[in-house]
Amino acid sequence: MRPILYHYEASPFAELVRAAFGVKGLAWGSLIVPNILPKPDQTRLTGAYGRTPVVQLGADIYCDTGAILPALEGLPGASLYPAPLGPLHRMVASWANGPQFFAHVGAAMGGMTPEMMGEAFIKDRQARFGMDIPALGKAAPHLAGQALVAARWLSDTLADGRAFIGGNAPGAGDLALYSNIWFVKAVPTAAANAAAMLAMPHVADWFARIAGFGHGTRHEVSADEALAAARAAPPAPITGGVDAPHVAGMMAAVSQEGTKDAPSIGRLLRCDSSGITIAREVEDGPTVHVHFPRLGQVVMPA
Numbered sequence: 285m286r287p288i289l290y291h292y293e294a295s296p297f298a299e300l301v302r303a304a305f306g307v308k309g310l311a312w313g314s315l316i317v318p319n320i321l322p323k324p325d326q327t328r329l330t331g332a333y334g335r336t337p338v339v340q341l342g343a344d345i346y347c348d349t350g351a352i353l354p355a356l357e358g359l360p361g362a363s364l365y366p367a368p369l370g371p372l373h374r375m376v377a378s379w380a381n382g383p384q385f386f387a388h389v390g391a392a393m394g395g396m397t398p399e400m401m402g403e404a405f406i407k408d409r410q411a412r413f414g415m416d417i418p419a420l421g422k423a424a425p426h427l428a429g430q431a432l433v434a435a436r437w438l439s440d441t442l443a444d445g446r447a448f449i450g451g452n453a454p455g456a457g458d459l460a461l462y463s464n465i466w467f468v469k470a471v472p473t474a475a476a477n478a479a480a481m482l483a484m485p486h487v488a489d490w491f492a493r494i495a496g497f498g499h500g501t502r503h504e505v506s507a508d509e510a511l512a513a514a515r516a517a518p519p520a521p522i523t524g525g526v527d528a529p530h531v532a533g534m535m536a537a538v539s540q541e542g543t544k545d546a547p548s549i550g551r552l553l554r555c556d557s558s559g560i561t562i563a564r565e566v567e568d569g570p571t572v573h574v575h576f577p578r579l580g581q582v583v584m585p586a
């Protein structure tokens with residue numbers, strides 16, 4: 285089954301998934317969504333989850349790279365968790381996509397003027413994430429210094445001649461570190477910060493090796509085609525259970541730490557350390573299973 289990625293070009297987390305398609309050599313459908321709410325093509329499936337990226341595999345909808353990459357692992361192609369690091373790739377990715385992501389936001393966007401960002405973008409990020417542009421500008425040198433630590437540790441890791449952080453094969457940890465630098469590199473006003481990261485020994489070659497995998501084979505799909513794909517087959521069987529105090533089948537609201545975005549609401553099918561799944565009916569459409577990672581998600585009775 286071909287994955288469909290809900291994304292926009294400038295999203296670093298979407299770039300992480302596009303690069304994962306490249307590493308696996310997958311063909312995928314691309315559905316472009318706006319970089320601010322509302323995103324009706326996406327949220328009619330997710331319930332409310334409005335962040336980027338989301339991946340659809342038939343009637344299974346995966347929110348957050350922490351759920352998307354494990355789902356892609358089940359598809360043909362190279363592993364995203366290759367030995368010897370295996371699951372340790374998740375720990376690296378969790379650090380890169382967690383505290384280090386905010387440092388890279390500062391390194392990438394701290395030098396942008398409000399005019400460059402646009403009023404609608406600023407309003408959206410302020411309302412949803414409490415982003416304060418003048419404060420981000422002031423914190424930018426500090427945040428760029430924090431982000432440079434990741435480049436140094438990466439450089440130190442590669443110093444023994446390995447091609448990727450775990451050896452000969454790239455994994456989820458590489459992709460997470462890569463997408464952060466990619467984000468800084470994509471912003472013209474952050475050129476000096478990107479140059480400092482890429483000037484660390486071995487980092488530019490490593491970056492080029494990952495970019496060299498490309499994005500797999502992309503074709504654009506319409507929202508109607510995506511809905512048809514959700515109708516075409518029932519969701520995959522669930523593995524995992526529901527940990528107390530939650531109860532299987534209860535109506536649950538899933539939201540993300542650190543945002544004011546509305547929760548996705550559905551019948552709770554899984555909520556354990558492996559992740560979260562709710563079932564929900566799409567308006568005039570099929571029943572879908574919406575999956576989240578466990579880390580960073582808040583589950584409440586709805």
Ligand SMILES: N[C@@H](CCC(=O)N[C@@H](CS)C(=O)NCC(=O)O)C(=O)O
Pocket residue numbers: 295296297298318319320321334335336337347348349350381
């Ligand atoms: N933990 C999420 C983070 C995703 C995230 O923050 N994405 C950014 C864009 S790169 C976002 O959603 N921004 C708000 C938006 O695009 O509406 C993941 O790993 O997928």
